[in-house]
Amino acid sequence: MECYQAQTQSLHDQQSEHMSDLANRIIGFAASALQAMRSLWSPRNSQDHLQASIRQAELEGLQFAFYARLTAIIIVSVWLIWLVPWPRDLYYGTYAFGFFLLGYIPYHLRHHRHGEAIKLGFIVVDVALVTAAILVPPPASLGNDWPIQIRLRGQEFLYVLLLLGEAALTYSPRRVLWTGVSILVIWSIGVFSIYSQQDTLRFNDAAAEGVLTSAAVLDLSLKPAFVGLTAWYTQLVATSLFTLLITLAVWRSRRTLLNQVEAEVVRADLSRYVSPDLAEALAKRGGTAFGEPATRTVAVLFADIVGFTKLTETLSPERTFALLRSFQERSSAVVFKHGGTLDKYLGDGFMATFGSIGLQPDAPARALACAFELQQEIERWNRKRSTRGANPLRVSIGIHCGPVTVGNLGGRERVEFTVVGDVVNVASRLEEITQAVGGSIIASEDCIQAAGGSEWLTRFRASREIQLRGRQQGILVHIAT
Template sequence: MVGPSRSRETEDPPLPEPDRKATMSRWLPLKAFRQGSPLFGNDVVDDDLSEGIAREELSGLAYMFWGRIVVLGFLALWVFFTLPLERSGAYLLAIVTFALLGAPPYLLARRGLGGNAVTAVFLLLDAGVLCLILLVPPPFYVEGWTPQINLRLPNILYAGIFLVGMALSYSPTLVVWTGLSLTAAWAAGYLWIASLPGSVTNTSRQMLDGGFTPEEVIRRFLDPQSVSLTVLTNQVIFLLLITSLLTLAVWRSRRLLRRQVAAEAQRSALSRYFSPNIVRELSTSGDALIRPERHQAAVLFADMVGFTGLSEGRSPEALMGLLSEFHGRLARTAFAHDGTVDKYIGDAIMVHFGTPRTRDDDPVRALSCAVAMIADIESWSRERQRFGSEPIHLGIGVHYGDVLVGNIGDERRLEYTILGDAVNVASRLERLTREIGCTLVVSDNLVRAVRQAGGDPAAIAPALKAYPARTVRGRKAPVAIWCDTEPA
């Protein structure tokens, strides 16, 4: 029997899919973020913007549908309790019919089968049915009631309510279409009644300038067959004005919506490059990050021990998956402790606490983060072993001291980072874990800072033991350290 190839032997068995989004972190020019440079990833932002607008439009259809249901529900209750049963039945049937007409565009849009064209067709049908209900008197009206008399009722107000409800759509186009459809349907119905046999049409100018006496004007106005074209003109103007104002309001709301969605899209895209605390700072006072500042911070370096051996024989895809999972776990732990992920360096990660703003508990969170990282990687390592993969070992170094926080590079390519002796010492302490044979090495500076902040190093990291001072590369004076193993 032929055995599997070496590359297959060293590939890890499939593990649960990691959270890829939490692992994405790169460097990004802050100036490019504010100016909308292609370096920011406008394709991502445009996609997010389009998706955000589409979500809001679907949400608008939902509000329109449920708003219609609520309003019609109130009308149904009002009809049921105020009208006799023989009259309320027909009205309730009309209300139910109008309610059902609002369901198809919303349901189709939810399934991705509809769109503005489908919605426009149903809105045209809505306008026609609504005007039919409002203009044509039902057969159970009192004897002698004519369609012409029905024109004198304030039914146009219900049409106005329907039109106002379109403001929930976030679509100026749909508002204009609905207003024009409703106006056309109303005018067509009104003129149809005016054209019926026996209808007597008149205008205000005819009534006032026709030489009629006041008694004749009143008699013509009260005539059951009288139809005022002036009233129709006023109603059409009313609908068109409401349509214009609503269109302007929805257009302005949509602009504000686009700005809000764009800001969220940019924030989302920015979070793929920066830690959450940096994103918050950029969202509120981005210019503050441009100015370099000197203060104290805790610096943490975490590295995968034996990465060279683990990477031997692995395909690039498998190696990338391993690093993504490793980085993702460390980054999530860092974010949970409100740390700033500075960069990924191969199989290592650099995190600092005290940026962009210092806090009293920076050293406490740094030590707690280191302990949590170790626990998480140990848990992952046991899980890998159950699947038949090699265990993962970690080395972490943490130091507390003065740093310079700000941007380095030029205006075309900036990197927000920290510089200073504290960074170098933390990196050297992480390297000491191999020499000493431990997982965690922290400086005495950090331990003292934890105590000064009100924390208890023994409670946070019970395994820590004082270790003889060590000389690290790049420093003349030895560094007092603590390790999670007993001194030899």
């Protein structure tokens, strides 16, 4: 009996544990679903940037399409002036001007919140205007009294297809498809309005009177008032195929555009967290192919605000944060200007490398130039700070150059691209002893020689051999104030 009760209690405990686990999973799933809904309701900044960039590309395409339309209007107008006698060319010139207005109005309203609907509406009017220009004959007073059925005999239908080409320039498959459907519908209405005229000759009417011989068919086809539907069938099939092919082409082009825009947005967002050159390398090579360990000669620069702890004793956390942010903005701008990579921020300092992302034969010279310009930038900043009574800042800089291993460090969830080697340790130690040796910039002899030697030595006031903490051998360094 006791054994049975123990088994029953054990089974009850297992069921309770299972129910508790199931409840936790349901709660976790609900929380995840709620978080997803919130993300959809409040899109991330990167998505906002992406949509804004795509919208900008579409507006540029619409502007290009308008200028293409204007060019086509000018070419066709010149052609009509040469081909059509006066004053009938004035009649077609009115259509050309109307076609210009129909392009200018949606272009002018392209930033309107209903700009897309306006453009789609004007596409219908465009097709109707071109169809009317082709099928509606000019007044008899202008010297043309041919039967209206003759209007279907020429090749002017090709002018309608130019609207598909214009729509393709806007990066919008929807506009291409809408243009194609509008052409099919409006052109068919125009054809059947002429086909249904009382004086139109048709195969059906002639066949109803008796069997048509080949000679009779040819004779009927050559009469001015004859209208056959074979040409219309061909136009429908050709327009449908053109619309489909151009829509697919524009869709593929749009996908390429979206990929490029998204890559630019990702690169821009990524460069806010890592160096621009590192973001560029990641965007080009991909995260999986980038960061394989490699050994190369790199110049390493360490910089630090001297006495930062004492300096910020009387500052509020907000002012301390603002001070650090201002220093980082100024220093990173100088590093990037000289082609350096900002490896990491270290509290009130930072570590920068030159030649770590790609080969830079002049990496040592870039690091030295960066150090001296950084000091000049701090001096300019101090002059600005003195006008509001703020204490001046001093920055200590250490530079060394040599072979290091570059690559990704970290685990699966997070990696960091960095450099590893004795060069890094030496550069850090050099920055630490700047105050002890009475300088603001200390560069190793190896770095000076790799940068060109004598042309840089003139910028340093002293040279001496020092013993660094944790190293058995001394190192020759050059000191600048």
